[in-house]
Amino acid sequence: MRLIATEEAFAPRDYIDEFLKLTRTIDTPVTRYLGIYYKKAEAVRQLVDLDHRLVEMDAHGVDMHLLSITAPGVQAFDAGLGTDLAALANETLSAAVAARPTRFAGLGAVAPQDPQRAAREVTRCMTGLGMKGIIINSHTQGEYLDDPKFWPILEALVAADAPLYLHPNFPPDSMIGAYSDYGMMGALWGFGAETSLHVMRLIMGGVFDAFPTLKLVLGHLGEALPFWLGRLDNRYQNILRRGGLEPLGMKKLQRLPSDYFRENVWITTSGMMSNEPLRFCLDMMGADRVMFAVDYPYEQTAEAVDFIRKAPLDEETMRKVAHANAEQLFRIVPSA
Ligand code: MN
Numbered sequence: 001m002r003l004i005a006t007e008e009a010f011a012p013r014d015y016i017d018e019f020l021k022l023t024r025t026i027d028t029p030v031t032r033y034l035g036i037y038y039k040k041a042e043a044v045r046q047l048v049d050l051d052h053r054l055v056e057m058d059a060h061g062v063d064m065h066l067l068s069i070t071a072p073g074v075q076a077f078d079a080g081l082g083t084d085l086a087a088l089a090n091e092t093l094s095a096a097v098a099a100r101p102t103r104f105a106g107l108g109a110v111a112p113q114d115p116q117r118a119a120r121e122v123t124r125c126m127t128g129l130g131m132k133g134i135i136i137n138s139h140t141q142g143e144y145l146d147d148p149k150f151w152p153i154l155e156a157l158v159a160a161d162a163p164l165y166l167h168p169n170f171p172p173d174s175m176i177g178a179y180s181d182y183g184m185m186g187a188l189w190g191f192g193a194e195t196s197l198h199v200m201r202l203i204m205g206g207v208f209d210a211f212p213t214l215k216l217v218l219g220h221l222g223e224a225l226p227f228w229l230g231r232l233d234n235r236y237q238n239i240l241r242r243g244g245l246e247p248l249g250m251k252k253l254q255r256l257p258s259d260y261f262r263e264n265v266w267i268t269t270s271g272m273m274s275n276e277p278l279r280f281c282l283d284m285m286g287a288d289r290v291m292f293a294v295d296y297p298y299e300q301t302a303e304a305v306d307f308i309r310k311a312p313l314d315e316e317t318m319r320k321v322a323h324a325n326a327e328q329l330f331r332i333v334p335s336a
Helices: 013-025 029-037 041-048 052-060 079-099 115-127 148-160 176-180 190-204 225-241 257-264 275-285 301-310 315-329
Strands: 004-010 064-069 104-106 134-137 164-167 216-218 265-268
Touching (some): 004 041, 004 164, 013 029, 013 079, 029 176, 052 301, 064 079, 079 104, 115 134, 115 148, 164 190, 176 190, 190 225, 225 257, 257 265, 257 275, 265 275
Parallel strands (some): 064 104, 134 164, 164 216, 216 265
């Protein structure tokens, strides 16, 4: 069974170096945490050395990594440096994919801090660099993609038919205290809370009415949102019936909240390795919308592969989740 893993982190060495520089001038829970993490040689090697991971992929039968820059990526920097690092990361990634086209594919990085240049980078990634889509690590310094200033990026994504992987980020500085008091700002809770908030802003902010063909990809089995679909519709319709949208600052949407989630969103299994939520998400989203991911190097390849290979799925659903959905969405050449 061909396995394509769709949320696999990498970083160019220059990115790590610039981030370590940042940690010496900016003191936040995030820079403190990553400042320690990026001083571990093996952690950096896992992100930087693209051949190193092939050993682990081969040992566990992972055929391909869809690579993307690790969070918070280029969004941590000022606009100029972020934009330059995005271009560098994309060129590094493009070369790695060209060297091993059957093992690696890539999602391009952009720095939304400069929306116009980010939009041009989307186009360059999709036309010149052979990327399969774009990754944005949730909020950019506390700002979200529903803000019209970012819409040139969304226009470029739609024009290129490029899926946007909305990957988690730590909560922004304005909210992080409530999470970081007990170390919950990362994958334990903060990532999912932050990213699901971002998706809700896109849905409720009418972004998918403005861009009906925008394709969004979420990790971690949809950042808990599949569990909320019924309640979202119920509350939206309830408020709509009472004429209460306007007083609450809500928008009248063209579709129900769950419609956008089912029609514009794909989800991956990154970091989620139990059968019950997988089964639930397949029931809620359909077999065409769920894709395998490991979340290398932050999750164990052995565990993720063991989970998916033993998952109680029928043959056709397994084929779709393991590789066929990724091949279709990201236009990855099917194996011979
Ligand atoms: Mn990840």
